[in-house]
């Protein structure tokens with residue numbers, strides 16, 4: 416599956432109306448949003464102008480994406496993480512994916528709901544999350 420990371424409206428000359436407390440809206444999209452259980456290859460492309468990452472977390476029953484609590488550091492808990500792609504032009508965990516670069520990882524996922532997110536400070540609250548459904 417492919418994950419795309421970006422900020423909305425980046426490169427625009429005039430600031431738009433403030434859509435939230437963070438000003439800049441950011442985006443994480445996953446295609447397809449549903450995959451069969453088992454080994455899943457994840458490829459994350461950073462189409463934005465800032466560094467980003469992708470962390471895969473289970474989504475508790477009844478919880479919708481985007482509702483995790485962010486700490487004072489602007490990040491959410493990564494407890495239960497199934498893996499991440501955060502290395503510029505490399506696999507697995509690193510210091511973030513540089514703009515215009517790709518990172519990748521392979522996950523083994525059981526059937527269920529997952530949330531893909533960027534855990535750079537403030538990015539989750541700015542909109543960098545998406546649901547992934549794994550079918551049995």
Ligand SMILES: [Cu+2]
Nearest residue numbers: 467533535538
């Ligand atoms: Cu980000």
